[in-house]
Amino acid sequence: MAKQDRAIRTRQSILLAAAGVFEERGYQAATISEILAAAGVTKGALYFHFQSKEHLAQGVLAQQDLEMALPRNCKVQQVVDMGMLHAYRLQSDPMVRAAVRLSLDQQAQELDRRGPFMRWSDSIRECLQTAQTQGELLPHVVPHESAEVMVGAFAGVQAMSQTVCDYQDLQHRISSLLRHLLPSIVVPSVLAAVDLGENRGEKVFNEMRGLRQQEEELVPAVS
Amino acid sequence: MAKQDRAIRTRQSILLAAAGVFEERGYQAATISEILAAAGVTKGALYFHFQSKEHLAQGVLAQQDLEMALPRNCKVQQVVDMGMLHAYRLQSDPMVRAAVRLSLDQQAQELDRRGPFMRWSDSIRECLQTAQTQGELLPHVVPHESAEVMVGAFAGVQAMSQTVCDYQDLQHRISSLLRHLLPSIVVPSVLAAVDLGENRGEKVFNEMRGLRQQEEELVPAVS
Structure with missing residues (x-):
């Protein structure tokens, strides 16, 4: 798989995990640690794509x-x-x-x-x-x-x-x-x-x- | 004030406090203790009118x-x-x-x-x-x-x-x-x-x- 494809897939799997956590817990209660655990990616990979919980939420909203x-x-x-x-x-x-x-x-x-x-x-x-x-x-x-x-x-x-x-x-x-x-x-x-x-x-x-x-x-x- | 009037007012002030707490914290996160503190009534008075958080919420919904x-x-x-x-x-x-x-x-x-x-x-x-x-x-x-x-x-x-x-x-x-x-x-x-x-x-x-x-x-x- 090309490097760019892999990055797109990682980003998408983080968003899917974030979507699930936001849906279950609500934005306020959700934490980046929970999203990390659900996505099964490294902290580095997550922060490469999204700098904060708000960035994750805007990614999901979009x-x-x-x-x-x-x-x-x-x-x-x-x-x-x-x-x-x-x-x-x-x-x-x-x-x-x-x-x-x-x-x-x-x-x-x-x-x-x-x-x-x-x-x-x-x-x-x-x-x-x-x-x-x-x-x-x-x-x-x-x-x-x-x-x-x-x-x-x-x-x-x-x-x-x-x-x-x-x-x-x-x-x-x-x-x-x-x-x-x-x-x-x-x-x-x-x-x-x-x-x-x-x-x-x-x-x-x-x-x-x-x-x-x-x-x-x-x-x-x-x- | 007649006894019945007082009960109605107490009930209403509990509901108003519950409404505020639910609005600020959401139903899930809200607790009866917070509603008690906001209403400024005794635990007995609150439970006389509403048996649970769900009863309080149904009272507010209505x-x-x-x-x-x-x-x-x-x-x-x-x-x-x-x-x-x-x-x-x-x-x-x-x-x-x-x-x-x-x-x-x-x-x-x-x-x-x-x-x-x-x-x-x-x-x-x-x-x-x-x-x-x-x-x-x-x-x-x-x-x-x-x-x-x-x-x-x-x-x-x-x-x-x-x-x-x-x-x-x-x-x-x-x-x-x-x-x-x-x-x-x-x-x-x-x-x-x-x-x-x-x-x-x-x-x-x-x-x-x-x-x-x-x-x-x-x-x-x-x-």
């Missing part, structure tokens, strides 16, 4: 917005895909789940948790702005405001799903949220053509995985 | 849904009032704030936090069911589903407001959330007559306080 969705001609569909894919990942990927829970960890007072809210809002706002220039949105819509409502509402609906049934109905709840929000944002003819199905997130996830595999086959192995 | 709103002829207005009044209380009442934060305390794994979500959903669902029989809702609406979306979305929008600006823009965000959700639920002619203004919560709060004062004046003092 794991929820690495690949938000695939670009689509219909920008409303792209926004829907972002939400449904995120819901699918929340159900299936422990790292994403830990990252989202850390964003809502109210006891983590020294940790700046605004990043994920702002990055998601910015990405959705940009998408809605393009949607607006393409005539997909109702005339009164303010993309910034609708983006903030969507991000906030998503955060709460996932928290409620986690609280009442440990995420079992998450795809259904997020699809339902979008069905409630979009009619006040999107023109009816566009809305009618958008896929809001509960399995949309899984579809997009598989599509992205397929594309990544194709890419990897095209790039010859370096070492 | 403080967010004691008086949800005033009955209105227009049930959609009543639902709006519930949301806007709750937002106003979140900004102005430390007990309500602590209760809502406890509902979203993900580290409180042994604590059943479903209660507030279910009580709010039930109350809004009932209101929407009456609204439906009165012809206020669009024909496709399923009150149960819309109620769950509203409660979940509210929880997230308030968490986002707290994270990004310590609740300064909460009234604005909740009003904006309702403007985004209601067009897919309510018939346009009813929606046009509903007060969705950002100061609606404060108005309802003052109206309720006025009614309570009138009531108190009508009841002669017992002791």
Whole structure:
């Protein structure tokens, strides 16, 4: 394995360990020693990648917005895909789940948790702005405001799903949220053509995985 | 002061102390000793009212849904009032704030936090069911589903407001959330007559306080 690949894998395994510790213990109570023990790496390796508990937490937080969705001609569909894919990942990927829970960890007072809210809002706002220039949105819509409502509402609906049934109905709840929000944002003819199905997130996830595999086959192995 | 009044006040001061400790330390880390110290009551008095940390937490959780709103002829207005009044209380009442934060305390794994979500959903669902029989809702609406979306979305929008600006823009965000959700639920002619203004919560709060004062004046003092 090339040296760079190894470094990336070490970094990822530290983040996964940190995610688990933050999820179990909360940011406040978690210690670097616990993360070290869970990651099974040397202190030197950990500090090479992350200088502090806060750096570890920011690394985990950032794991929820690495690949938000695939670009689509219909920008409303792209926004829907972002939400449904995120819901699918929340159900299936422990790292994403830990990252989202850390964003809502109210006891983590020294940790700046605004990043994920702002990055998601910015990405959705940009998408809605393009949607607006393409005539997909109702005339009164303010993309910034609708983006903030969507991000906030998503955060709460996932928290409620986690609280009442440990995420079992998450795809259904997020699809339902979008069905409630979009009619006040999107023109009816566009809305009618958008896929809001509960399995949309899984579809997009598989599509992205397929594309990544194709890419990897095209790039010859370096070492 | 009558004996019963004194008991009610003691109970309330214990709950306020518990709310503060849960908010500062989180449910997991909080101890009954800390709550005792903050409340300034005897151990006997505390255990007379609450048998355990969980009972204290359930007592705090219940403080967010004691008086949800005033009955209105227009049930959609009543639902709006519930949301806007709750937002106003979140900004102005430390007990309500602590209760809502406890509902979203993900580290409180042994604590059943479903209660507030279910009580709010039930109350809004009932209101929407009456609204439906009165012809206020669009024909496709399923009150149960819309109620769950509203409660979940509210929880997230308030968490986002707290994270990004310590609740300064909460009234604005909740009003904006309702403007985004209601067009897919309510018939346009009813929606046009509903007060969705950002100061609606404060108005309802003052109206309720006025009614309570009138009531108190009508009841002669017992002791």
